[in-house]
Amino acid sequence: MSTLEIRDLHVSVETKEGPKPILRGVDLTINSGETHAIMGPNGSGKSTLASALAGHPKYQVTAGTVTLDGADLLAMTVDERARAGLFLAMQYPVEVPGVSVANFLRTAKTAISGEAPALRTWGKEVKGAMENLRMDTAFAERSVNEGFSGGEKKRHEILQMELFKPHFAILDETDSGLDVDALRVVSEGVNRAKETTDVGVLLITHYTRILRYIKPDFVHVFVDGRIAEEGGSELADRLENEGYDRFLAAKTA
Amino acid sequence: MAVTTDHTRAVADGAHSHSFGTGAVPQGSRAERLTSFDLADIPVPSGREEEWRFSPVARLQPLFSETLAASGVQVTVTAAPEVKVETVGRDDARLGTAGKPGDRTALTAWNAFAEATVVTVPAEAVASDVTSVRISGVSGEATAAHVLVRAERHSQAVVVLDHDGVATVSETVEIVVEDGAHLTVVTVQDWADGAVHASSHRARLGRDAKLKHVVVTFGGDVVRITPDAEFTAEGGEVEMVGLYFADADQHQEHRLFVDHAVPSCRSRVTYKGALQGQGAHVVWVGDVLIRAEAEGTDTYELNRNLVLTDGARADSVPNLEIQTGEIEGAGHASATGRFDDEQLFYLMARGISEVEARRLVVRGFFAELIHEIGVPSVEERLLASIEAELEKSMSVITGAPVEAAEVTA
Ligand SMILES: Nc1ncnc2c1ncn2[C@@H]1O[C@H](COP(=O)(O)OP(=O)(O)OP(=O)(O)O)[C@@H](O)[C@H]1O
Ligand SMILES: [Mg+2]
Numbered sequence: 257m258s259t260l261e262i263r264d265l266h267v268s269v270e271t272k273e274g275p276k277p278i279l280r281g282v283d284l285t286i287n288s289g290e291t292h293a294i295m296g297p298n299g300s301g302k303s304t305l306a307s308a309l310a311g312h313p314k315y316q317v318t319a320g321t322v323t324l325d326g327a328d329l330l331a332m333t334v335d336e337r338a339r340a341g342l343f344l345a346m347q348y349p350v351e352v353p354g355v356s357v358a359n360f361l362r363t364a365k366t367a368i369s370g371e372a373p374a375l376r377t378w379g380k381e382v383k384g385a386m387e388n389l390r391m392d393t394a395f396a397e398r399s400v401n402e403g404f405s406g407g408e409k410k411r412h413e414i415l416q417m418e419l420f421k422p423h424f425a426i427l428d429e430t431d432s433g434l435d436v437d438a439l440r441v442v443s444e445g446v447n448r449a450k451e452t453t454d455v456g457v458l459l460i461t462h463y464t465r466i467l468r469y470i471k472p473d474f475v476h477v478f479v480d481g482r483i484a485e486e487g488g489s490e491l492a493d494r495l496e497n498e499g500y501d502r503f504l505a506a507k508t509a
Numbered sequence: 510m511a512v513t514t515d516h517t518r519a520v521a522d523g524a525h526s527h528s529f530g531t532g533a534v535p536q537g538s539r540a541e542r543l544t545s546f547d548l549a550d551i552p553v554p555s556g557r558e559e560e561w562r563f564s565p566v567a568r569l570q571p572l573f574s575e576t577l578a579a580s581g582v583q584v585t586v587t588a589a590p591e592v593k594v595e596t597v598g599r600d601d602a603r604l605g606t607a608g609k610p611g612d613r614t615a616l617t618a619w620n621a622f623a624e625a626t627v628v629t630v631p632a633e634a635v636a637s638d639v640t641s642v643r644i645s646g647v648s649g650e651a652t653a654a655h656v657l658v659r660a661e662r663h664s665q666a667v668v669v670l671d672h673d674g675v676a677t678v679s680e681t682v683e684i685v686v687e688d689g690a691h692l693t694v695v696t697v698q699d700w701a702d703g704a705v706h707a708s709s710h711r712a713r714l715g716r717d718a719k720l721k722h723v724v725v726t727f728g729g730d731v732v733r734i735t736p737d738a739e740f741t742a743e744g745g746e747v748e749m750v751g752l753y754f755a756d757a758d759q760h761q762e763h764r765l766f767v768d769h770a771v772p773s774c775r776s777r778v779t780y781k782g783a784l785q786g787q788g789a790h791v792v793w794v795g796d797v798l799i800r801a802e803a804e805g806t807d808t809y810e811l812n813r814n815l816v817l818t819d820g821a822r823a824d825s826v827p828n829l830e831i832q833t834g835e836i837e838g839a840g841h842a843s844a845t846g847r848f849d850d851e852q853l854f855y856l857m858a859r860g861i862s863e864v865e866a867r868r869l870v871v872r873g874f875f876a877e878l879i880h881e882i883g884v885p886s887v888e889e890r891l892l893a894s895i896e897a898e899l900e901k902s903m904s905v906i907t908g909a910p911v912e913a914a915e916v917t918a
Contacts, residue, residue: 310858313850338860350855354873363869364859399873400855416859 258325258341258423260286260456265320267301267308275316278304280481282320284458286424289450291457293467293492296478297500302460303347305478306428310344311337324424339368341423345413345430347460352400357412358382360400361419368420385418388448390441406433414445417455425449426458431466443469464492479503538830539766539798544609548575548620551613560612563792563824565760568731571651572614572679572707577621581652581676584626585643589636592666593629603627604657607683608711608739611766615709615735618679621653628668629659630692636666639886646676646704657683660690660718667884670696673728677705684712686720688742693721695887699894700729708734714774716742723882724780726753726761727894733762740774740803749778750881751793752891754898755821757786764794765810769803775837778810781878783871783898787820793843794826799836807837814845815874817867868899 265282268275278301286292294302308315309322311334322329324340332340352360361382366372373381386393389411401409410430417425427446431439443466449455450470459470467475467489475491476483477500484503485491537559545551553573556566566573586594597604604625610616630636642656658668670682686692698706706729712720726732738747747767755761767776782791793812814823827841848870856866875895879888 310854312854333863334854334857335860335862335866338858344858346855346858350849350851352852352855352870352873354876355869360856360859360869363865364856364861367860367862367865420859 258288258456260329260342260424261321261323262309263321265305265308265322266318267304268316268318269304270314270316275318277318278481279308282482284476284483286456286458288423288456289454290474291450291459291470291472293472293475294458294460294478295462295475295492295495297504300478301481302478303428304481306344306347306426306458306460309337309426310334310342335367343417343420343422343425345410345417345425345427347428347432349401349409349413351402353402355400356397357400358396361416364416365419382419385415388418389415389445391415407435407438410434411438411442414442418445418449421449421453422455424456424458426460428460429462430459431461431463439466440469446470464496467492477503539768539796540800540830540832542611544611545616546605546609546619548616551610551616554613560764563790564733564762565731568705568760569614569707569733571677572617572705574651575617575620577617577653577679578650579623579652581646581648581650582654582678583645583647584654584656585645586626586628587641587643588628589638589640589666591631591634591636592640593631595627595629596624597627598624599655601625601627603659604655604683607657607685607713608737610681610709611737612709612735614679614707614733615681618653618655618681618707618709621679622655622681625655625657627657627659630661630664630666630690632661632664632687634661634664634666636664639884640666640668641671642668643671643673644678644680646672646674646678646700649675649677649703652676652678654678654680655683656681657685658692658694659685660687660692662687663689665691667693667695669884669887670694672696672698672700672706675701675703678707680706680708682708682710684710684720684722686712686714686718688715689717690715691719693723693884695723695725695882695884696734697887697890698726698729698732698734700732702728702730704729705731706733710734710736712736712738712747714738714740714742714745714747717744719746720748721883722747722749723884723887724749724751724753724763725887725891726751726763727898729759731760733760733764735764735766737766737768738776739768740771743771743773745771745774747774747776749776749780750878751780751782752875752878753780753782753791754895755782755784755789755791756898756901758788760790760792762792764792764796766796767798767808769797769799769806769808772803773805774803775807776810777808779878779881780812781814781875782823783815783817783874784821784823785817789821790824791822792824794828795841796828797830797839797841799829799831799833799839801832804833804835805837806833806839808839810841812843813874815871816845816847817871871895871899
């Protein structure tokens with residue numbers, strides 16, 4: 257059993273005018289096997305939280321701690337965090353021209369598990385995982401994310417989640433831009449990972465639709481750089497009906 | 510007719526120009542550039558001339574001299590069985606048929622050479638192997654060298670010129686591709702430190718002739734290559750590919766000129782380079798001239814530079830001059846960018862170390878181009894050379910984090 261513990265996290269983003277505070281004291285604990293949904297208005301800092309956890313150099317932690325099973329995550333480099341078991345499915349996955357998906361997956365898997373995967377079984381595993389996600393296996397020979405459609409990029413992120421078997425996965429709007437079938441296929445992928453690896457999931461979304469496939473144990477409302485309210489999955493339905501007015505009004509009051 | 514100029518990828522390439530129109534000849538038109546066999550016609554440059562403004566003329570000074578030796582390089586040829594190799598005197602009538610020198614070093618090379626190496630692919634012959642011409646530097650004495658590669662009617666061959674050792678050399682490579690011939694010429698500059706190399710490649714293409722011209726530059730203090738390609742009959746096709754990797758204090762300059770003087774020819778130019786270290790300087794200038802007679806021309810040129818560290822500089826100047834509206838297509842693109850931190854973050858967020866991530870990205874940057882070369886032995890060597898370059902730079906990379914790179918145009 258693993259625990260990812262975020263305590264009083266303050267994060268600023270680098271801008272031309274200097275650092276701009278975005279996260280203002282985030283507290284969140286995720287255990288293996290748990291699924292936490294984060295919902296909140298545009299610009300409230302959800303992606304900032306995801307990027308800061310992964311160690312994006314643009315974001316500076318100004319206060320607070322993040323530990324993974326007691327180890328100081330914030331002291332680790334980006335690649336060390338990934339090797340420690342953290343995975344981020346990005347809202348906007350980056351294109352890497354000239355690097356094939358097959359080469360990328362093998363290189364990353366080798367880095368994460370500390371040894372090259374057995375050639376024959378790995379090939380089968382990749383092929384199987386792609387088929388499960390209804391990805392044409394021709395994608396293996398294409399450059400990473402280059403020319404992928406929005407939905408294809410998202411499937412490719414979940415493909416990695418399934419293959420790399422992280423302890424904790426942050427899914428930043430993985431559901432955005434997916435058609436109904438893709439949403440189901442991708443959700444099944446996440447659920448497979450949950451079943452087989454007991455991964456803890458932090459699922460950032462704007463829609464309750466995906467929560468019908470991936471049942472959250474907790475729902476957090478993210479407003480203005482911090483968690484404004486927490487509840488069970490019923491909170492998501494309430495947000496869908498009422499919007500965020502209640503929280504925003506409270507803020508300006 | 511379609512005229513496209515693709516500027517979507519043009520980043521940091523200020524000195525970027527193109528001119529259109531069938532009316533007045535634009536200022537500085539390539540059509541008006543002086544070419545000559547007479548040393549008196551083109552004086553020693555000061556460095557302010559258009560074609561020398563990016564060059565370290567002081568370091569090239571020895572090659573501007575009217576007297577150049579023959580002793581600085583040794584030429585060894587290993588030919589395919591179908592290919593004929595001769596060493597001839599400068600009065601051989603086949604020499605000087607691929608166009609006239611267009612700048613001072615081309616002229617000094619022509620003026621001073623005593624003997625030329627002539628590689629002939631006989632008519633209809635299909636070479637069964639690569640022909641290799643090795644030009645090895647044996648002394649630092651300023652030297653002239655001359656190579657002529659002739660692919661006669663309907664022949665096919667691959668010729669690889671290799672440059673190594675230390676030399677100060679002004680070289681001419683004449684390339685004649687007769688009607689229907691398919692020729693690949695690869696020139697690799699893998700000099701040791703201290704080498705200074707100027708090279709004028711002059712190619713002439715006949716009817717339905719195809720030339721693949723590949724330039725690979727890694728080593729040497731100063732390397733300045735000026736490939737010219739001229740179409741003399743319809744149906745010609747030239748593909749010019751370049752790949753370079755400059756380290757600290759290296760100057761690598763590639764200036765191309767494609768002369769569409771007749772109708773219905775096709776040209777493709779793709780040059781890519783990486784640079785790293787203080788004082789690394791690369792220059793790419795691509796002049797394409799579509800003359801009034803050259804209806805049905807189809808041309809596209811592209812240059813991309815990847816700046817890996819601080820203190821390196823890339824100049825990229827595509828220049829498309831179109832004197833007729835009746836063309837198939839014409840376009841160019843130029844982009845100089847620094848290493849993309851978002852790519853680095855994406856790869857590292859998958860557990861890949863920074864060094865490995867950079868290696869992947871740089872290999873990826875060159876991968877497609879390398880596969881375009883189509884000569885497996887050259888492709889393999891290239892991949893190995895790129896690895897060696899990256900190895901060299903690991904100290905730079907693993908050291909201080911890279912700040913914003915200086916990209917000057
Ligand atoms: N480089 C930057 N300069 C200025 N502001 C920035 C910069 N980067 C991020 N921000 C701001 O930080 C805030 C939080 O952005 P973030 O992407 O975390 O929001 P989000 O909750 O993920 O929104 P969305 O739901 O639209 O994805 C936004 O107001 C954004 O404009
Ligand atoms: Mg976001």
